[in-house]
Amino acid sequence: MPDRGQMLQIGEVAERVGLSLRSVRFYEESGLLTPAARTDGGFRLYTAEQVERLLLIKRMKPLGFSVEEMRELLSAYDTLERGEEGEELAQARASVALFAQQALERCEELRKQLARAEEFAERLAKLPSGASGER
Amino acid sequence: MPDRGQMLQIGEVAERVGLSLRSVRFYEESGLLTPAARTDGGFRLYTAEQVERLLLIKRMKPLGFSVEEMRELLSAYDTLERGEEGEELAQARASVALFAQQALERCEELRKQLARAEEFAERLAKLPSGASGER
DNA sequence: AACACTATCACGTCGCGTGAAAGTAC
DNA sequence: GGTACTTTCACGCGACGTGATAGTGT
Numbered sequence A, B: 001m002p003d004r005g006q007m008l009q010i011g012e013v014a015e016r017v018g019l020s021l022r023s024v025r026f027y028e029e030s031g032l033l034t035p036a037a038r039t040d041g042g043f044r045l046y047t048a049e050q051v052e053r054l055l056l057i058k059r060m061k062p063l064g065f066s067v068e069e070m071r072e073l074l075s076a077y078d079t080l081e082r083g084e085e086g087e088e089l090a091q092a093r094a095s096v097a098l099f100a101q102q103a104l105e106r107c108e109e110l111r112k113q114l115a116r117a118e119e120f121a122e123r124l125a126k127l128p129s130g131a132s133g134e135r
Numbered sequence C: 001a002a003c004a005c006t007a008t009c010a011c012g013t014c015g016c017g018t019g020a021a022a023g024t025a026c
Numbered sequence D: 001g002g003t004a005c006t007t008t009c010a011c012g013c014g015a016c017g018t019g020a021t022a023g024t025g026t
Helices: A010-017 A021-029 A048-063 A067-081 A086-126 B010-017 B021-029 B048-063 B067-081 B086-126
Strands: none
Touching: A010 A021, A010 A048, A021 A048, A048 A067, A048 A086, A048 B086, A067 A086, A086 B048, A086 B086, B010 B021, B010 B048, B021 B048, B048 B067, B048 B086, B067 B086
């Protein structure tokens, strides 16, 4: 049981991670992380590890994984970190490997999108000076 | 009035552009483009120019502009292409310039996201072989 | 007792997805 | 007259945003 002096309320957490309060609560509703504790009054309290977990979630977002997919991955991740064995371990490894491959594919997609976006942005930037001669 | 032999129905258009039928209709609902004509039975008919316009919309999407913002930009774009003058022209140019700058900023954001995503994907890929020694 | 912070509903938004039921084109 | 394509509702969804109203912490 961590000391409450070490723990952060949702506001501090949200600011450090760069998420809205609503998002943090939403991820909790969705089963991605539960605050380690609550104050007597009911305020959520988070450990440093949970802040890390939120950062991980935030890094996953650009890859376009759904909340459900994140939950799966985080669950497998947890299984690995807890040092499970046998069937559980094998499944977790398989799951993580699958996500890793998908992640690489989505990075590829992101690169394409970025390329198209850059092209578009440049064409836009070139336009306003002389407008009529464009095709 | 273009010849209907030259024009395409929504299915063909969607396939060429790579959007769903629903998306094409949605962009119409949102005021981004109106089909050039309809058949007697009510089928939407699109010109080649409108296909181009849809491609433009599709290229804007990765930059994260809202439909309302797209409408603004397309409107300004149209003003430039129609060779307006005076006040209208000035406003349109200003608008396009603003969007151009925002587009560049969002490209910058996209690059950052991609970088974080790549880092994440790599870490994921390295994980499943040896799991316990991780941080 | 003032003040910022937080709690839980619960409805709103945006960009479509997904039928359903009917009409159209060839 | 079959069948592939299209039409208009209209509700659903994901990932939060946005109040409203009330309780908490110092």
